[in-house]
Amino acid sequence: MAERVKILTVDWDKPEGWSLSTYKASGGWQALPKALKMQPQQIVDEVVKSNLRGRGGAGFPTGMKWNFVRKETSFPKYLVVNADEGEPGTFKDRAILEKSPHMFVEGLVIGCYALDCHLTYVYCRGEFRKGAAARLQQAIDEAYAQGYLGKNILGSGFDLEMHVVVGAGAYICGEETALLESLEGRKGYPRLKPPFPANAGGGLFKQPTAVNNVETLANLPAIVEKGGEWFANVGVPKNGGTRLYAVSGHVNKPGVHEAPMGTTFRVLLDEYCGGMRGNKKLKAIIPGGSSSAVMTAEEVDWPSDFDTLKAKKTMAGSGGVVYLDEDTNMAFALANVMRFYAHESCGQCTPCREGTAWLSRLLDKICDGRGEKVDVDNVHQIARQMEMKTICALADGAAMPAKSYIEKFRADFDALVRG
Amino acid sequence: MIALSTNAGEVPSPFDAEQQRRFDEAFEKAVAKYPPERRRSALLAVLHLAQDELGWLSEPTMAYVAFRLDIPPVRVREVATFYTMYRLRPVGRHHIGVCNSVSCWAMGSENILKHCEERLGIRPGHTTQDGQFSLEEVACLASCGTAPAVLVNNFTYAENVTPESMDALIARLRTEPGQTMAPGPHPRHLEDKHGIEKQSDPQATGTLGQPAATAVPTDRR
Numbered sequence: 347m348a349e350r351v352k353i354l355t356v357d358w359d360k361p362e363g364w365s366l367s368t369y370k371a372s373g374g375w376q377a378l379p380k381a382l383k384m385q386p387q388q389i390v391d392e393v394v395k396s397n398l399r400g401r402g403g404a405g406f407p408t409g410m411k412w413n414f415v416r417k418e419t420s421f422p423k424y425l426v427v428n429a430d431e432g433e434p435g436t437f438k439d440r441a442i443l444e445k446s447p448h449m450f451v452e453g454l455v456i457g458c459y460a461l462d463c464h465l466t467y468v469y470c471r472g473e474f475r476k477g478a479a480a481r482l483q484q485a486i487d488e489a490y491a492q493g494y495l496g497k498n499i500l501g502s503g504f505d506l507e508m509h510v511v512v513g514a515g516a517y518i519c520g521e522e523t524a525l526l527e528s529l530e531g532r533k534g535y536p537r538l539k540p541p542f543p544a545n546a547g548g549g550l551f552k553q554p555t556a557v558n559n560v561e562t563l564a565n566l567p568a569i570v571e572k573g574g575e576w577f578a579n580v581g582v583p584k585n586g587g588t589r590l591y592a593v594s595g596h597v598n599k600p601g602v603h604e605a606p607m608g609t610t611f612r613v614l615l616d617e618y619c620g621g622m623r624g625n626k627k628l629k630a631i632i633p634g635g636s637s638s639a640v641m642t643a644e645e646v647d648w649p650s651d652f653d654t655l656k657a658k659k660t661m662a663g664s665g666g667v668v669y670l671d672e673d674t675n676m677a678f679a680l681a682n683v684m685r686f687y688a689h690e691s692c693g694q695c696t697p698c699r700e701g702t703a704w705l706s707r708l709l710d711k712i713c714d715g716r717g718e719k720v721d722v723d724n725v726h727q728i729a730r731q732m733e734m735k736t737i738c739a740l741a742d743g744a745a746m747p748a749k750s751y752i753e754k755f756r757a758d759f760d761a762l763v764r765g
Numbered sequence: 766m767i768a769l770s771t772n773a774g775e776v777p778s779p780f781d782a783e784q785q786r787r788f789d790e791a792f793e794k795a796v797a798k799y800p801p802e803r804r805r806s807a808l809l810a811v812l813h814l815a816q817d818e819l820g821w822l823s824e825p826t827m828a829y830v831a832f833r834l835d836i837p838p839v840r841v842r843e844v845a846t847f848y849t850m851y852r853l854r855p856v857g858r859h860h861i862g863v864c865n866s867v868s869c870w871a872m873g874s875e876n877i878l879k880h881c882e883e884r885l886g887i888r889p890g891h892t893t894q895d896g897q898f899s900l901e902e903v904a905c906l907a908s909c910g911t912a913p914a915v916l917v918n919n920f921t922y923a924e925n926v927t928p929e930s931m932d933a934l935i936a937r938l939r940t941e942p943g944q945t946m947a948p949g950p951h952p953r954h955l956e957d958k959h960g961i962e963k964q965s966d967p968q969a970t971g972t973l974g975q976p977a978a979t980a981v982p983t984d985r986r
Binding site: 431432434435439440465467472473474475476477509511512513514515516517528529532534551593594595596600601602632636666668670674679682683685686689690692 | 798800803805806807808809810812813840843844847848849850851865866867868870871872903904905906907908909910911912916919920921922
């Protein structure tokens with residue numbers, strides 16, 4: 347097997363790999379001085395070349411998003427980091443914050459310089475407050491002490507203030523406009539778009555704002571040091587770099603595994619995760635967090651990049667991969683997933699508020715053995731009616747699993763119902 | 766009841782002197798993260814700080830937070846009721862949240878929850894009679910690779926939990942003081958829809974081991 351490319355996880359196996367000294371010993375904080383000598387637009391151009399795609403779920407090209415923000419003439423501009431990691435099956439951002447906080451902070455400083463932004467917030471989910479967020483705060487304090495943050499960074503004349511803000515338990519705040527609402531001290535109701543956050547009127551305090559994921563920004567030091575072209579060549583066309591696959595479920599070695607973009611689910615399972623636990627047979631794969639459409643065992647050879655999975659009517663999403671074995675009943679799995687969405691729907695849009703709750707009730711009924719065949723059909727029908735009708739994508743994220751579990755694992759549902 | 770719709774002028778603090786000192790210090794830091802004209806944005810952080818001191822957010826506490834940030838109390842209530850980590854009534858001194866999302870479910874979180882129910886003799890949403898423990902189900906904690914996961918007192922993770930490790934955790938927590946819990950609606954009546962209207966019950970302060978801090982100001986204008 348070829349040498350595995352490591353961009354984000356180089357320090358993870360070292361003792362105190364999260365410390366400033368470890369990061370510096372492995373060449374950390376070298377990209378920032380280089381970046382500060384470049385023109386901001388040059389950095390954005392490198393990011394465009396790198397084919398870096400947003401790692402939060404949507405896979406939007408980061409360079410394109412940054413160009414939108416750069417084109418705006420309204421100042422101040424903001425870069426806000428989405429560290430509200432809450433998608434079931436996803437735990438890679440927490441790992442970055444706990445194991446490589448300095449790499450992320452360096453990437454964020456570079457990003458702010460590229461966008462001409464002087465105040466940045468990292469919005470962490472509330473549960474991280476005493477763990478990952480505290481570790482990040484320590485890294486930020488160290489960066490201030492080293493002159494990597496604050497006034498006149500490394501003599502370049504560039505000023506930057508960085509703050510950690512925590513939420514208080516709401517999955518919806520991982521949606522970028524709900525996150526901005528929450529950051530402004532309100533309940534997390536997603537905003538109607540346009541205006542988009544990148545445009546004046548749509549971002550933080552109504553100013554142009556780039557909202558980026560933790561993992562996306564952690565890639566910046568490598569892109570600046572080795573160039574966008576090198577980064578693009580690590581992945582597959584239009585999907586640059588490696589990805590942190592957060593693997594859970596019935597595998598021998600669950601955890602965060604760094605693999606090139608486009609790695610197939612079979613390679614990820616066999617070479618990175620040591621295969622299925624107890625030599626059980628694979629039954630289903632959740633490819634990118636619980637909002638993504640489920641895959642069957644026969645589809646294990648699909649590459650995991652954004653474009654392939656989109657063409658296959660599922661999504662690479664947040665990189666949270668769950669492998670489920672032959673003992674799993676997919677009807678019960680869907681009932682579990684739907685309880686989550688019913689609980690986390692913010693209640694702003696009727697199709698989502700009523701739809702997720704209705705689906706959850708129907709699926710609980712089916713799993714309790716009180717269901718009829720028509721209930722299964724209804725789940726599929728209701729899910730279809732919820733799609734593309736709401737302000738944010740939560741309803742679509744609930745509809746995709748509902749439809750796909752039934753289409754691909756109908757037998758599990760039919761076995762539980764009468765008629 | 767305190768009027769929740771308008772700013773009601775100066776509101777008495779629910780804290781004792783020591784709590785007030787810690788709160789004020791952290792309050793200034795939280796507000797300083799925002800531009801001066803945006804200080805109200807620190808609401809979520811300030812609610813966390815109040816809950817750190819008192820264990821839950823009573824209406825007088827919310828009114829005080831509204832006063833300190835100069836925002837209508839109804840907006841504080843709106844935020845406090847939206848986010849799941851804010852508690853609108855007292856819980857146990859050790860609040861155990863068992864993750865029930867898909868990865869933990871696949872790894873047997875239902876058994877962990879059932880085990881907790883049997884060990885503590887309570888259902889999710891309830892508090893033990895001695896006020897030591899409360900139990901709830903929580904959504905994905907970003908701990909899926911180390912499933913099943915449990916969250917203690919909102920911020921402390923326990924991972925790769927087994928029934929045996931859960932027993933050890935409960936035994937250890939019994940020896941620790943846990944979080945401060947200001948008096949309020951009777952913990953045993955959490956499921957009672959009128960419970961939130963009830964004021965402090967002697968049970969809530971009398972048998973908890975140490976006297977809880979005063980949350981409800983005596984002088985409520």
